[in-house]
Amino acid sequence: MSTTTSSGAGLLAFRLSSDQFQAYTAEARVEHYAGYEHSDGAVSVSRTHSVLVRGFDQNAVAAIKTANGGKADVLKTSYGPGKSMRSVIRQVEDVLLIPCKHWRLVPRTRLCEEHDTLIELDRAKQQKKPIELLLIPVTALPLYLSKHEYMRDWKRLQPAPASPSARTDSLAQALTTWHLLSPLQDRNWPCYIAQRREAEWNFARLMQHECLSLTTPPFLDKIKGGVEDILKRAGLSSDEQAVIADGVLPQGLEVWDDVWDGLYLLDVTAFTHISSPTCPASLDVFLHYPSPGNMTILYRIHNPAPPESDHLQTHARSHRFYIRCSDEQPHPGLDGWRLFFEMKISEVPKRTRRGTKDVERRTWGLTRENASALHDALFGSLESSVTELDAALLVLASVGFHMRLAPDGPGWKGADGFASDMEGEFKLGKLEWIGANLRTVCGVPLETDKLSMKEIVEDDSDY
Structure with missing residues (x-):
């Protein structure tokens, strides 16, 4: 060579x-x-x-x-x-x-x-x-991974030629490697570089391992398409979109659909790392969808990026254990993880008749302060039209949860829902609850929106 x-x-x-x-x-x-x-x-x-x-x-x-x-x-x-x-x-x-x-x-x-x-x-x-x-x-x-066959269909940008200053200046090294957007000098760039290298390695390993799977590649396409759609509608230039999209790196994924026609997802666990294009920060996003009607999405902000010893341990476990062992999956309040939202359906005995009925419990975790922190970690120094709502939708799309919210421009039906009616979607309850809470915590509520942190919805039929 x-x-x-x-x-x-x-x-x-x-x-x-x-x-x-x-x-x-x-x-x-x-x-x-x-x-x-x-x-x-x-x-x-x-x-x-x-x-x-x-x-x-x-x-x-x-x-x-x-x-x-x-x-x-x-x-x-x-x-x-x-x-x-x-x-x-x-x-x-x-x-x-x-x-x-x-x-x-x-x-x-x-x-x-x-x-x-x-x-x-x-x-x-x-x-x-x-x-x-x-x-x-x-x-x-x-540089090696950018030339690897498993990265060709995902990464859109190639590393630039290294400048002489890259040997002593970590920001210059990061700029030539990943084409950042308006970054500022910061002592944490070495940690960012080490963390992003490891995340890209894990992503390439995921692509290599899942290349023969029947369900994983379509879901990776779903993530990629959702991220690109969110960035395009955020009003970013094509170059800015490419820089940001290259930082969205799935780390672990298991997908099961209904086998017969693939119209609905039955069981999904996804873990994605997002490297900031503007500062030495990153996000981890985790989705667990054990069955139709049940979903938990968690997130974790690294601002600034953690020391190398900390993130190596995290990412070494991410694709091996978080996905395959429920005992090792993240939980709100542990290791920096926070709840984005949770929707769960359980069966309880009927009050007056034999049998059971469904009870849906919805819990919202993202606060106004958290939404601002997500935006700052991703787009803090970028002078653009990207809003806090765009940042939140990008976080969701990074694990395959791609929504469009009302109102969303000419031609949109006006209701909150998934961006695509095509095959391979989740089956969940009231998506309007997610849309209303998202708009509210991101500071752009509609007149009919109100923040609902907890909801319990019961099937009223006891007969």
Whole structure:
């Protein structure tokens, strides 16, 4: 691969002395028994397979050459059957003397985490060739991901050429990587950069994992289409729309529909990260729709972006556990999560007859102050027509909840509802309740709107 120059400090800036590296490994390499392999013990040499590690850019090539005494630009290591990528990562780390948090190892065709196995192994054995991996500095991840096949249909902008100041100025680095809108100098840009890199990596992994699913790609299209529609109707230029849309990054998604015709969604859990285009801030949005009529949407504001150690733990869990394990899903009041709204239907005994009846409980969480905070985190320094209502609708659309509210321009029917009557929609109760509360907390109520924080609606039929 031809080398390219990535922005930020070179990998060699993080190379440790032998004593420093020994101290680092003694602290960092603590085994965690969480259902993964318990040992990286020796494997018979006859069963190992050769691995070649090449540099993705000039920084990676320089690190490899230094590790090889200034000679070869390829690292040679091995991979044993039944072992995870972690075994290769540790071997490379031992040679480079650079902690693995500063780089990633990936096969040429897929993205891998440390607990994954190398699926290229069987093909490599058949061809009797070594497995080839790329060493990618974390500073070059946005460039690598922008060229990856799983990002082509999502990202609209490519990283700009790095400016000389990007090596020392984190804002300049962020500007060339993600084309921000009217950003201001802030000491928290390094945290933003690290957080957004991780979010883009998780999103690419999601796209790779779900590419063969029958239900997930259509829902991702639903998210993308909803976000683009909200931004277009907000009066933004096409360039501004592209910059903002590139920051909407789904992190985890599970979708089940009615199987027969896909007209209605039966069970959806979605987790999306939104990187601000204007300041070192971000939002997390979580939707849980366990069955028709029941929905909870939560959000979390990071303004400013959290330190790297905090967000890495959050995002490492986001796509693995938040989606697949109800015990690990977020709850209002914990870890910064807040309730946007909740609608639940439960069955209760009838008062005068046998049987049960439905009771719908609606709880509204977004306040006037929270709506302003959402807008400031996303569009604080941007002089545009984007309103607090636009920001709130964007947050909802980022997890596939795409609404149009009354009044919404010429030709609109005038009622609050989903923007599309096409297949793949949620089945919920009174959408006018959501619309009225949204307009009210965002400061643009209609004459008939009133804020309703809690509602209980019972089926009056006891007969």
